[in-house]
Amino acid sequence: xxAGLRHAWSLAVIPVVSILLALLLGSVLIILSSLxxxxxxxxxxxxxxxxxxxxxxxxxxxIDVKNGAITVNASIDPDQAGRAITSTLAAASxxxxxxxxxxxxxxxxxxxxGGVGQVLVGGFSAAMAGIAVATQPxxxxxxxxxxxxxxGGAFYGFIPGALKALTGAHEVxxxxxxxxxxxxVIIGLVxxxxxxxxxxxxxxxxxxxxxxxxLFGRNGNLGIVITVVLVVVTWVLIYRTPLGFExxxxxxxxxxxxxxxxxxxxxxxxxMTLCGMFAGLAGAYEILSLGYYPAVFGSSLGFxxxxxxxxxxxxxxxxxxxxxxxxxxxAGAPAMQINAKIPIEIIxxxxxxxxxxxxxxxxxxxxIRSRSERVTPSEIETVSRSYGETVV
Amino acid sequence: xDAILQIPVLGFVLQFLAYLVDAIFTTNLPAQTLQLATPxxxxxxxxxxxxxxxxVNIGIEGMMLTAAFVGFMAAMVVHEAMPxxxxxxxxxxxxxxxxxxxxIAAGMLVSLLHAWLSISIRADQxxxxxxxNIIALGLTGYLxxxxxxxxxxxxxxxxxxxxxxxxxxxxxxxxxxxxxxxxITTSVIFFVIVLQIMLFRSRWGLRTRAVGEHPRAxxxxxxxVIWVRxxxVVLGGVFAGLAGAWLTLEFxxxxxxGMTANRGFIALAAVIFGRWTPIGAFGGAxxxxxxxxxxxxxxxxxxxxxxxVFLSGLQSSYPSMYNNFFGSxxxxxxxxVLAGVVGRSIPPAATGRPYVKExxx
Numbered sequence: 001x002x003a004g005l006r007h008a009w010s011l012a013v014i015p016v017v018s019i020l021l022a023l024l025l026g027s028v029l030i031i032l033s034s035l036x037x038x039x040x041x042x043x044x045x046x047x048x049x050x051x052x053x054x055x056x057x058x059x060x061x062x063i064d065v066k067n068g069a070i071t072v073n074a075s076i077d078p079d080q081a082g083r084a085i086t087s088t089l090a091a092a093s094x095x096x097x098x099x100x101x102x103x104x105x106x107x108x109x110x111x112x113x114g115g116v117g118q119v120l121v122g123g124f125s126a127a128m129a130g131i132a133v134a135t136q137p138x139x140x141x142x143x144x145x146x147x148x149x150x151x152g153g154a155f156y157g158f159i160p161g162a163l164k165a166l167t168g169a170h171e172v173x174x175x176x177x178x179x180x181x182x183x184x185v186i187i188g189l190v191x192x193x194x195x196x197x198x199x200x201x202x203x204x205x206x207x208x209x210x211x212x213x214x215l216f217g218r219n220g221n222l223g224i225v226i227t228v229v230l231v232v233v234t235w236v237l238i239y240r241t242p243l244g245f246e247x248x249x250x251x252x253x254x255x256x257x258x259x260x261x262x263x264x265x266x267x268x269x270x271x272m273t274l275c276g277m278f279a280g281l282a283g284a285y286e287i288l289s290l291g292y293y294p295a296v297f298g299s300s301l302g303f304x305x306x307x308x309x310x311x312x313x314x315x316x317x318x319x320x321x322x323x324x325x326x327x328x329x330x331a332g333a334p335a336m337q338i339n340a341k342i343p344i345e346i347i348x349x350x351x352x353x354x355x356x357x358x359x360x361x362x363x364x365x366x367x368i369r370s371r372s373e374r375v376t377p378s379e380i381e382t383v384s385r386s387y388g389e390t391v392v
Numbered sequence: 393x394d395a396i397l398q399i400p401v402l403g404f405v406l407q408f409l410a411y412l413v414d415a416i417f418t419t420n421l422p423a424q425t426l427q428l429a430t431p432x433x434x435x436x437x438x439x440x441x442x443x444x445x446x447x448v449n450i451g452i453e454g455m456m457l458t459a460a461f462v463g464f465m466a467a468m469v470v471h472e473a474m475p476x477x478x479x480x481x482x483x484x485x486x487x488x489x490x491x492x493x494x495x496i497a498a499g500m501l502v503s504l505l506h507a508w509l510s511i512s513i514r515a516d517q518x519x520x521x522x523x524x525n526i527i528a529l530g531l532t533g534y535l536x537x538x539x540x541x542x543x544x545x546x547x548x549x550x551x552x553x554x555x556x557x558x559x560x561x562x563x564x565x566x567x568x569x570x571x572x573x574x575x576i577t578t579s580v581i582f583f584v585i586v587l588q589i590m591l592f593r594s595r596w597g598l599r600t601r602a603v604g605e606h607p608r609a610x611x612x613x614x615x616x617v618i619w620v621r622x623x624x625v626v627l628g629g630v631f632a633g634l635a636g637a638w639l640t641l642e643f644x645x646x647x648x649x650g651m652t653a654n655r656g657f658i659a660l661a662a663v664i665f666g667r668w669t670p671i672g673a674f675g676g677a678x679x680x681x682x683x684x685x686x687x688x689x690x691x692x693x694x695x696x697x698x699x700x701v702f703l704s705g706l707q708s709s710y711p712s713m714y715n716n717f718f719g720s721x722x723x724x725x726x727x728x729v730l731a732g733v734v735g736r737s738i739p740p741a742a743t744g745r746p747y748v749k750e751x752x753x
Binding site for chain 1: 447450499513514515517518519520522523526527529530531534537538539553590626653654655658660661693696709710711713714715716719720723724726727730731732744745
């Protein structure tokens with residue numbers, strides 16, 4: 001038990017310290033921001049900001065702010081806590097999915113930066129299918145729409161996979177290009193063909209019965225349950241099946257995999273398609289909980305997936321924890337924006353900073369004099385090594 | 393002749409080619425292309441310098457965006473401090489000079505972070521680039537929302553060569569393409585030529601390439617691999633910074649969140665397209681952006697005949713798709729080119745691998 005705990009701590013110490021450092025640096029930014037919003041440095045603003053964030057995400061409150069005076073007063077409102085935690089789960093679920101879309105790629109020695117495009121295509125496919133089956137009974141409609149999203153994402157992950165396997169075009173560049181292509185094409189389609197008259201902004205018709213059913217709370221929908229199941233399924237797939245073994249072998253060393261009789265090209269296509277399926281499902285989740293596809297569907301889910309995957313060490317359960325953290329930040333951000341008057345973009349900055357400290361783990365490790373394990377999945381070396389090279 | 397142009401598909405193609413030739417020689421399509429290709433070409437120069445010395449840089453996008461924001465803010469602050477300042481050549485007011493310099497400094501600073509992460513502490517280079525992109529997008533968005541910049545220091549002026557010169561047969565065309573844009577656009581040709589010569593004909597160039605191809609061998613003959621890589625990555629930041637300055641001080645007079653719109657990534661593709669040479673990358677940038685320029689040309693000056701009727705019909709029934717078609721073309725072409733070219737183009741051998749001195753841990 002004790003050894004187990006020590007092992008768990010050695011796995012978690014760098015991510016935890018990275019998060020703390022990012023929050024610390026974020027608080028410096030918040031203090032500086034008070035110069036612009038309040039005209040003077042407010043050293044207590046980070047406390048107010050992070051407390052609002054926590055309250056928005058979990059319902060826990062530690063302080064009261066009245067006329068600028070802060071008094072310590074721990075309290076919890078059960079109703080609010082329920083709402084807040086449900087929001088956190090709802091925000092975390094698509095992050096788990098895009099995180100897995102990046103993590104599975106890492107395991108196979110591939111860097112899927114195409115989450116953005118795969119989310120768009122998956123979401124759009126789900127919307128199209130959902131509109132088509134909007135009047136069918138809910139179980140049928142939801143299933144069809146979700147599957148359409150998965151297929152759309154799979155298609156959009158298949159393209160860079162096939163390009164890499166057949167021509168050697170590196171997925172880092174091709175997936176980024178595909179992100180832009182998806183955005184342009186889908187915005188064009190929605191504006192010119194699928195727009196409905198009525199709403200003040202361009203959007204498609206409603207998906208009707210294909211909308212994700214709410215199982216608990218205000219927005220605790222079916223997608224949350226599906227996501228949790230998929231985390232377990234992914235873990236089994238990667239660590240307990242022959243296919244997972246092959247994916248990991250190719251990720252660790254494509255040459256060795258080929259000598260062992262595996263077909264790296266086939267596995268590259270397969271892995272990227274799998275990545276696309278998860279990101280596509282994340283898109284479907286977003287659109288089917290919104291109920292329609294808006295022409296301006298700017299989603300940062302795809303990029304956040306990179307932070308989630310690295311923070312979770314490309315392990316499905318690690319991804320789940322990382323996504324819960326980032327989901328909590330997203331759920332709590334509106335409250336923080338209202339209470340502390342800080343632009344919501346601070347969340348993106350903190351996410352980026354977490355990633356920065358993870359990338360600079362050598363320095364972080366020295367800083368805390370830790371001998372913990374490496375954070376970055378070792379398969380990532382295959383990604384950089386294969387950059388611009390003809391693969392396998 | 394007219395009969396040929398009436399043939400269903402071939403006729404359209406011929407009409408289009410005729411329009412293209414006309415556009416190239418009589419309109420400002422070449423100048424427009426050069427202008428749009430400028431940030432791509434500058435970003436690609438950054439990429440060439442990095443990768444030639446063995447460092448992958450996918451953070452060009454973030455470097456550009458940071459530089460664009462910093463340059464814009466610096467110029468605005470100076471502009472508000474001294475609003476009536478006299479403009480020098482190219483419309484260089486003190487504010488714009490400070491802005492461009494600040495943008496370059498910002499580009500260098502961000503690339504210093506990339507250098508430190510990928511050379512000194514040997515972080516994964518692709519992750520380092522991704523970190524830069526994510527932080528740049530978040531931080532500029534955050535500061536832009538927080539500071540809500542209202543004013544602007546304006547933009548740099550375009551060159552205006554004497555009309556007699558532009559009317560000359562061939563010389564005029566060359567002048568029109570290369571010397572009717574702003575100073576940053578015009579400087580690109582200069583940088584491309586100088587870097588091309590330096591990279592393949594100078595001591596610095598030889599060292600850079602040696603470090604990128606075989607760092608161990610370079611180290612053996614006494615070249616300081618780490619220093620050469622640092623110098624190249626930070627020098628690359630100068631060009632990414634200039635690309636940022638182009639965005640907010642020459643082409644636009646404002647800053648919008650995420651305004652680089654993936655130009656840094658097209659630059660990366662131009663590097664591969666140009667096989668890691670400055671001139672090739674410049675050619676790649678022109679090839680990728682000529683289509684967007686063509687889209688603008690068709691909109692402002694539609695081709696005559698059936699083709700024109702067809703295109704304007706498309707534009708009025710599907711305005712968004714029509715515009716987005718031209719917007720997405722650079723990316724589609726990049727994909728096609730990458731798929732077709734990469735197998736045969738070989739990057740510097742040590743690209744993406746941190747260097748560890750023998751005996752050091």
